Amino acid sequence: MKSWANSGLGRDLHLDLAAPAGGRTSGVRAALVSALRESIRSGRLVAGTTLPPSRALALDLGVARNTVAEAYSELVAEGWLTARQGSGTRVADRARETAHRAQTRSASAPRPAWSLLPGSPDVAEFPRAAWMASARRALTAAPHDAFGPGDPRGRPELRRAVAExxxxxxxxxxxxxxxxxxxxxxxxxxxxxxAVQGPVAVEGYGLHFHRELLGDAGAVTVPLHLDAHGAQPPDATGTRLSAALLTPAHQFPTGGPLHPSRRTAFVEWARTTGGIVIEDDYDGEFRYDRQPVGALQGLAPEQVAYLGTVSKTLSPAIRVGWMVLPEHVIDDVLAVKGVYERWVSATDQLTLADFIERGAFDRHVRRMRTLYRRRRDTLVETLAARSPHVHVTGIAAGLHAVLELPAGTEAATVGRAAGLGLAVEGLRTFRHPDGPADRPDGLVVGYSTPSSARFAATLDALCRALPTP
Structure with missing residues (x-):
């Protein structure tokens, strides 16, 4: 018995029909009913999907038309399908509800109603119209080689736009x-x-998934102490390190730029030891109450590898980033990456190149900088009014703030927030396991994450979760 059919709309429909013993008509009908029911229950056939006419499905499956008609009638009677004169046979809305209940039952935990998790922009503000215009222009002008195996360096159009x-x-x-x-x-x-291989120094408080990535790459991480001036450089005569990972524009998560004297010291450490500084330009585009802080890479291009991405400026769904590398590591990085581009879509690269060259990227960043500054101000004002005992730090730039809490209250506050449907992370989540726990209890609040429409309700949940004086 065939298992593929045409839906009547030029679309293939796969039905897993178990062959009945002896080919009995009742067995064929039962197999068809079961296959359709399971396709609807699993969500492969969603509510509103038009099924093939009984004559067409019978012809495609090699069964009698009455067998299909009777199967449809049985499923209509059960509420899985609807049949109306002139509109054909469709998957019923009840099927949508059944599939939703099944997905809900299978979920391991309820999804939070609100989120202040750091590291994400307001995805509702993605510039769809401008991005679509860039995509249209980029695809129209794309050379033929853009649709073949790509250069592992990336599209030249994007590299030129990013360099500028x-x-x-x-x-x-x-x-x-x-x-x-x-x-x-x-x-x-x-x-x-x-590419560089060897132990990597990281800030004592930093992104935990960065430490996980380094571990996956075979690197041992060594924590660097943080103080009011940022990370302290490693001892040039101590453990041999291949690199030091920093967030010098806006230290994550504690906030604040790396002090100029520390910038110079890290460059000197790299020159002395032969290591490199890896600069993650975290939140470099977003500053509010201070002058812009330029990239550390500008001081020493041969000692600093610069990392950037559009994950927080545009969207984490646009999987495009870049590395600006010292000459002596380029070939090693390309050897690891592979002989052709297998990570980043060429069409996304071309679209982003056009988006930057047309000025749309700058306009979007300026607009979001204004929006996020208002969000930050609203957060500070709300906390001052409702939780004045909570000290807010790290807010001169970036997309998050640190809320200092009374000693011993961090874990309970995170748990209380979860009970209210609010996702938020404690400061200790970001501490290196081998580093000192020398920071007060706190929350790392990503005020860029909620949409504007949900921001007030999210802040209300946050205030309800915070400890009382």
Missing amino acids: YLARARGVRTDPDRIVVSASSGHGLWLLAR
């Missing part, structure tokens, strides 16, 4: 030949760790 933007907006000293496109800053970090 970084030089102008972030003070990076580069040219397109020193840029290698990656799928994200995390992907770039993994490639670099594989």
Whole structure:
């Protein structure tokens, strides 16, 4: 018995029909009913889907038309299908509800109603119209080779656009030949760790998934102490390190730029030891109450590898990032990445290149900088009014704030927030396991994450979760 049918709309329909013993008509009908019911229950056939006419489905499956008609009638009677004169046989809305209940039962935990998790932009603000216009122009003008195996360095159009933007907006000293496109800053970090090989110094408080990526790449991580000036450089005469990973524009999660004297000291450490500084330009585009802080890479292009991405400026769904590399590591990174581009879509690269060159990227960043500053101000004002005992830090730039809590209350506050349907992370989540727990209890609040429509309700949930004086 055939298992493929045409839906009547030019679309294939797969039904897993178990062959009945002896080919009995009742057995064929039962198999068809079971196959359709399971396709609807699992969500493969969604509510509103039009099924083939009984004559067409019978012909495609090699069964009698009455067998299909009777199967349809049985499922209509059960509420899985609807049949109306002139509109054909369709999957009923009840099926949508049944599938939803099945998915709900299978979920391991309820999804939070609100989120203040850091590291994400407001995805509702993605510039769809401008991005679509860039995609249309990019695809129209794309050379034929854009649709073949790609250069592992990335599309030349994007590397030129990124080089110009970084030089102008972030003070990076580069040219397109020193840029290698990656799928994200995390992907770039993994490639670099594989290329340079050896222990990597990281900030004592930092992104835990960065430490996981480094571990996956075979690197041991060594925590660096943090103080009011940022990370302290490692001892040049101590453990031999291949690299030091920093967030110098806006330290994550504690906030604040790396002090100029520390910038100089890290560059000198790299020159002395032969290691490299890996600069994650975290939140570099977003500053509010201070002058812009240029990229550390501008001080020493041969000692600093610069990582950037559009994950927080545009969307984490646009899987495009970049590395600006010292000359001596480019070939090693490309050897790890592979002989052709298998990570980043060429069409997304071309679209982003057009988006940058047309000025749309700058306009979007300026608009979001204004929006996020208002969000930050609203957060500070709300806490001052409802939780004045909570101290807010790290807010001169970036997309998150640190809320200092009374000693011993962090875990309970995170748990209380979860009970209210609010996802938020405690500061200790970001501490290196081997680093000192020398920071007060706190929450890391990503105020860029909620949509504007949900921001007030999210802040209300946050205030209800915070400990009382």
